[in-house]
Amino acid sequence: MLRPQDTATRETKCLSGMWDFAFDAEDRGQIEEWFAHPLPGHTEMAVPASYQDLSTDPAIRDHVGPVWYQREVRIPRGWADDRVILHFESATHAATVWVDDVEVVSHSGGYLPFEADITDYVHAGKKCRLTVRVDNRLSFQTIPPGVIVDSPDGPKQKYWHDFFNYAGIHRDVWLYSRPQAHIEDVTITTDIDGDDGIVTWSVLSHDADSLSTKVTIFDAEDRMVAEETGASAQARIPSVHLWQPGQGYLYEAEISLVDGEQIVDSYRQTFGVRTIRVDGTRLLINNEPVYLTGFGMHEDHQTIGKAHNDALMLRDAACLEWIGANSLRTSHYPYSEHVLDYADRHGLLVIDETPAVGMNMGLGGGIFGAQGYTTFSPETINGETQKVHAQVIRDLIARDKNHPSVIIWSIANEPESETEAAENYFRPLFDVAREADSTRPVSFVNVMLAPYGKCRVSQFSDIFLLNRYYGWYVDTGDLDAAERHWREEMAGWASENKPIIITEYGADTMPGLHQIPAQPWSEEYQIDVLQMNERVFDSFDAVVGEQIWNFADFATTSGTMRVGGNRKGIFTRDRQPKSAAFHLRKRWRGIEQ
Ligand code: GCB
Known part of the structure; x- marks a missing residue:
């Protein structure tokens, strides 16, 4: 999965800010299809934030179970020919996401990104409703683990790590566009040969059989230092500037999917040349x-x-x-x-x-x-x-x-x-x-x-x-x-x-x-x-x-x-x-x- 990025072929729209918000203490939201209409009795919530310390109400801090986030978003009108992706940098600990009435992704694990291709459910220039159910419950089959214990006052979450079980949408949420044929992933490894750096990459693309991959490497002053073609290939950076402890010198690889002279998709990946x-x-x-x-x-x-x-x-x-x-x-x-x-x-x-x-x-x-x-x-x-x-x-x-x-x-x-x-x-x-x-x-x-x-x-x-x-x-x-x-x-x-x-x-x-x-x-x-x-x-x-x-x-x-x-x-x-x-x-x- 690549990160949302503005390039010659991609655009981003950040969805952080105020969302509608509702607690679902009895876990009824899914049965009652809260995604299909405005959240019942909703208040406001900042994204990104843990929701627990924004209120003075102990019931909110001690809440065990789902909460719901909702907002409208307009898909940029220029994205009609592109794929539209909804990207979460994280939601703690589990999330299910709807675009209007359609469930588009479910993800477990509170600290890593996830995304959904929502192209088929939205229209460029038109609004849609995004709804996210975020669940803070931990079980023996989650990482980290926990257990829910019933009590006369309702369920209590037990866990064995020494930090508060904060939950919510903790990092930015993005909409981004990418071309139909696109770069899906890139892995860069580096080595040192005398004074030179050796950069090896592997680029994974989607729907790109007829396209070639070009990689151009720029130094920190934006000077081109190497260029090669091939989804899996290598380049040499003469007299390389190493990435060192305390001195984080970075190069940037501009990865392009090309059809002759035409750039179909482009993505930038920074890297440092160093060995461990x-x-x-x-x-x-x-x-x-x-x-x-x-x-x-x-x-x-x-x-x-x-x-x-x-x-x-x-x-x-x-x-x-x-x-x-x-x-x-x-x-x-x-x-x-x-x-x-x-x-x-x-x-x-x-x-x-x-x-x-x-x-x-x-x-x-x-x-x-x-x-x-x-x-x-x-x-x-x-x-x-x-x-x-x-x-x-x-x-x-x-x-x-x-x-x-x-x-x-x-x-x-x-x-x-x-x-x-x-x-x-x-x-x-x-x-x-x-x-x-x-x-x-x-x-x-x-x-x-x-x-x-x-x-x-x-x-x-x-x-x-x-x-x-x-x-x-x-x-x-x-x-x-x-x-x-x-x-x-x-x-x-x-x-x-x-x-x-x-x-x-x-x-x-x-x-x-x-x-x-x-x-x-x-x-x-x-x-x-x-x-x-x-x-x-x-x-x-x-x-x-x-x-x-x-x-x-x-x-x-x-x-x-x-x-x-x-x-x-x-x-x-x-x-x-x-x-x-x-x-x-x-x-x-x-x-x-
Ligand atoms: C540990 C844990 C850490 C605790 C710390 C402590 O060993 O790794 O999460 O916070 O001890 O202060 O008890």
């Missing part, structure tokens, strides 16, 4: 070792919840730069493509994660009350879930494969991984990822409950991604013991001849709480926990990256472990620094204050 390789305990980009600094993040903001907003993204990016972060993990789901575009342009390194989080009833038992469930079983996470999981891995890679910033695929966060059932569940999923992309390391994020020697899934990882809370969830307040235990465990992982990135470590911290001697929850203790971790990382060559949990405080489900959400942020939820931010700025950039 794991060599023993080193992670190499362009054959040079890299060390990752940065954070596990969240798409999470006051009021708009999980919606993407360019302005807020820029504030996050400014904080990342200020502190000296060169990387981030899209914990715990695929982020907006605009985040990856930004990372591409600025040379940020991204660990790109699927939404497979909360697949660990052992962990859930402690924090989220998952007692009584078995993680992998015919009644819980089962073969059907595994198929959905495989598809989400394919879809993530299909969406993000051309982003040079993406350097590692993470296929899950902290699943159960110490059991035979886990080994059987995950083995084929690593194969799925490697079949979809053989150019990047594949991994998953290991949890503390499956430490070195116990984990049965890490054997499949190209690189170890470890989340460890020494000094917080274990050895709380006792950093001497924490450091001793951490070193003992790290020695095990470091003996495996694979690189290690610590993808989570940290401590909940209330901004403004100061204590000497430092105690958990104080700003001083957060710094002490970081320093203890840094001593451990700095004494193992196999550690090639440190990503703190979390970039900023974020919303969670309510519970006795959370005070107004998760407070492990180095920045507050409104992106102001806690004391630890200055410590990190010194470590990562050498800048005092």
Whole structure:
């Protein structure tokens, strides 16, 4: 699937803005055919936004089930000869879409794009009614999983991941036009040969048997540097400008379907020329070792919840730069493509994660009350879930494969991984990822409950991604013991001849709480926990990256472990620094204050 784009042959119309909106607490909308007329009792809703925090009504924040969005749209009059596509960058977690009375697409999974060709149901220059039913329910067969529990007050959604179950249309909605014969997909991979870059592409087209494919490559100054014909072909860029950490140099491939001199369809794909390789305990980009600094993040903001907003993204990016972060993990789901575009342009390194989080009833038992469930079983996470999981891995890679910033695929966060059932569940999923992309390391994020020697899934990882809370969830307040235990465990992982990135470590911290001697929850203790971790990382060559949990405080489900959400942020939820931010700025950039 390509992104909506304005080119010589394609046009876009953004449908973000105000839509009509209705809750469907009793799930009657489909039977009553709400798509066929104005939504009953509708109010207004902003798109994109999570709907939960826009109101003051607890029933809205706690709503379990479908909500409906509706608006009219006029199809541009110039699109009469084109295909008309309706494209959603994401809708969380499941969506069904109607154009007037016709159902045009259904999609499951809250963080990846989907679209429908609606040409047959609309007319250029005429209006149509768009209706979208968005469902926030999670089950054992969704990624992430959850379960609906009945209660005297109605259904309650349980889930085992530590972030609030925001829902709604979280990213832009588009109408776009494309020609009848068109480009459907493009995959670009790169290599380096001496001073030159080698660019290999594969272009998939529809209804284009009699057409040829032409690819023209431009550098960042818009100078043409290579041109070749062929749907699967290669070009050489002499004296190539590499994409490097911190310097996101981008080329653009203009892909054209041509009939002689006539351009039938055209699409632009940016890319960077760089290589990634794991060599023993080193992670190499362009054959040079890299060390990752940065954070596990969240798409999470006051009021708009999980919606993407360019302005807020820029504030996050400014904080990342200020502190000296060169990387981030899209914990715990695929982020907006605009985040990856930004990372591409600025040379940020991204660990790109699927939404497979909360697949660990052992962990859930402690924090989220998952007692009584078995993680992998015919009644819980089962073969059907595994198929959905495989598809989400394919879809993530299909969406993000051309982003040079993406350097590692993470296929899950902290699943159960110490059991035979886990080994059987995950083995084929690593194969799925490697079949979809053989150019990047594949991994998953290991949890503390499956430490070195116990984990049965890490054997499949190209690189170890470890989340460890020494000094917080274990050895709380006792950093001497924490450091001793951490070193003992790290020695095990470091003996495996694979690189290690610590993808989570940290401590909940209330901004403004100061204590000497430092105690958990104080700003001083957060710094002490970081320093203890840094001593451990700095004494193992196999550690090639440190990503703190979390970039900023974020919303969670309510519970006795959370005070107004998760407070492990180095920045507050409104992106102001806690004391630890200055410590990190010194470590990562050498800048005092
Ligand atoms: C974890 C999870 C993350 C949580 C974090 C915490 O291990 O991966 O989603 O938010 O711990 O703060 O407990």
